[in-house]
Amino acid sequence: MGKYRFILSGGGTGGHIYPAVAIADELKRRHPDADFLFVGASDRMEMEKVPQAGYEIKGLWISGIQRKLSLKNLLFPLKLLSSLIKSRRILRSFKPDLVVGTGGFASGPLLRAATDLGIPAVIQEQNSFAGITNKWLAPQVDRIFTAYEGLEKVFPKEKIILTGNPVRSGFSALEKKKQEALKHFGLSADKPVLFVMGGSLGAREINKLIASRLDLFRSLDVQVLWQCGKLYYDQYRRHENEAVKVLDFITDMELAYAAADIIVSRAGAGSVSELAIVGKPVIFIPSPNVAEDHQTKNALAVVEKQAALMLSEGEMHDKFDDLFEELLEDQEKRKTLGERFKALALPDATQKIVDEIERLLHKKSNE
Template structure:
């Protein structure tokens, strides 16, 4: 099979693409892949590091107000359509899949116009502008949340889930002691993501003395850029026994599968990991993302009882501590959250997406 993949801008668009590529590689030893992204985007660094063939186009997003930049963006779009068609003719893909971001626009549009089987994959419960535009042209729309279904042509929509879930679903508990944790205590992880989230960090630090006396342990992930300043703010940081402070975790699933509760943001790919593992959550959506989509993502889990929603505008150290205490002191509540989360997860997402790809290839 020859598969052309496109998606970029954020890890939330890139990692699901890589997950489905890896799943395809396991079932097709003749697989050929081409990835199209932007030269300066995060996808260039990540995809080339994976050793995958990569080509780039130049594209940008539309401004929300009338602007000369939008005229330039339109010109870039049509230029990128021309370049994309050239790449497609050279590669001759059996199927093209777009996982989101502006770069998908010209690539998937070109493929659809060339009558090549096309799929877009929407990770969020509130779809992005590019995927809503492309939905009218593609063969199928793969979604991760039922809440996204109403934004697309109903006959095209298929619930597949996020391929990233497939990669983490088989993560085995390694034992808390191997992670430097007390195997006899429950554990909470608090993290604002790889870059960290200052409001979450501040809320936790304001109550750190209470956490140090709790009957559960806390893994506090500050984010790289906040690590040193946070250590400077905490008195006697070297004497902490119940709170483990880390700048960043690269093997997040290995930690997550051992957690009794997670506190943090609600990016789509991360929620795929959480539901695949069935980890109870307190979700604090970032209010700084496009169209507030993290809150919509969070509600897709919390409205069903798989976690608790805490908006950043309501976040205080005391409120966060109370919510954590409530969940950590109620074994039945955590078990209910865990079971609900797993029911909402789709651990075979990559296989579902591959099946969908094969179906549209056969129909063409």
């Protein structure tokens, strides 16, 4: 067969975008002459992040259904129809050999149009609870790559392959990068570092918690590397000083992980998978504002194996101080948590997914 052509679609949040980019990078590594196109939602962060990763992207006029009664919901059927029509146009023009969906609004119409046209298609589900888009697509696609067991309850069992979540590269040998990381962020080498990450857009309640505990961190001589998110940067940037670094978004995540001694994080699937490979002590504060409370389920899968700690938003203001101080003082506990978490990692997810994609392409070309 000649050179391959791939379309990848997924977005809305970093949790859908980064797996798609990781899969594209591995396909490109194996097939340097392949052509790639991404398809996303025209007003979401993938329109910025995908070109930064070196790939072309086209946008669809699509958004999710709001849970509350909303005028936007009235536009949904029109947006879906428009996106299906545009998706067909993109597919007929680009002529991909295979389409990959990693969840998010835009992957729905694009993969639905692809399967209707008989183009091989695969999806990747990051969470322990399947997203609405992937549930809708599952009956039509050829393969479903999952990161958690038990999804045969919602997906056709014969299509499921447990691979883990694709993560960005560069998270190995972090200890060797520690000095470089501290210098990069302007942090001191003789004080511990708390790294706070609330996801690509930020997390309002975690930001409120951190802002209210800056005196505590100062009294404990702890430095804070605080990724507050673009939505909140203007509100919290005034807290920046020698010991508190406030950033809207961090591009060099491996350096942030390398600098960290303790991490406070949401429990999105991509973050959990990355943090397992990083292998450092983590306090999860799951977002309660997600479908079926899947972040709590993601975090519990780690906590139940005594590989991380967790606080709900409801209890964090009462319990954070004691939990954090105890973890800071107990170096052995930090080491144990990190080692146990690392033992849960599935670091070869991207390679496994691309292996399966190649098998599928080979099978289709022989049919």
